[in-house]
Amino acid sequence: QVQFVESGGGLVQPGGSLRLSCAASRSIFSSNSMAWYRQSPGKQRELVALIRIDSTTTYADSVKGRFTISRDNAKNTVYLQMNSLKPEDTAVYYCKPLRVASWGQGTQVTVSS
DSSP states (O other): OOOEEEEOOEEEOTTOOEEEEEEEOHHHHHHOOEEEEEEOTTSOOEEEEEEOTTOOEEEOTTTTTTEEEEEETTTTEEEEEEOSOOGGGOEEEEEEETTOOOOOOOEEEEEOO
């Protein structure tokens, strides 16, 4: 049973923008802080952004001022708006409800000219 699904990745030029989406089941979404992680080849998975149930947010230093995480409670969806993308943002991005042990398949983001 799929509990949450990421989408929105793709290929974008440096300086461009992408918006990632994560649609979750209502029960998962309403009871979890939601996070975006990313992992690039040869590196550990890292936290990119977190939005709590009360909509307060936390960002990795590397994305502050460029990425914005938000949640739409009516659609049970969390978004990651990524602006001013850099080649070092290239990674597989994963949505993660913090109280769920499993990981989704992720969505590939590639920043390249």
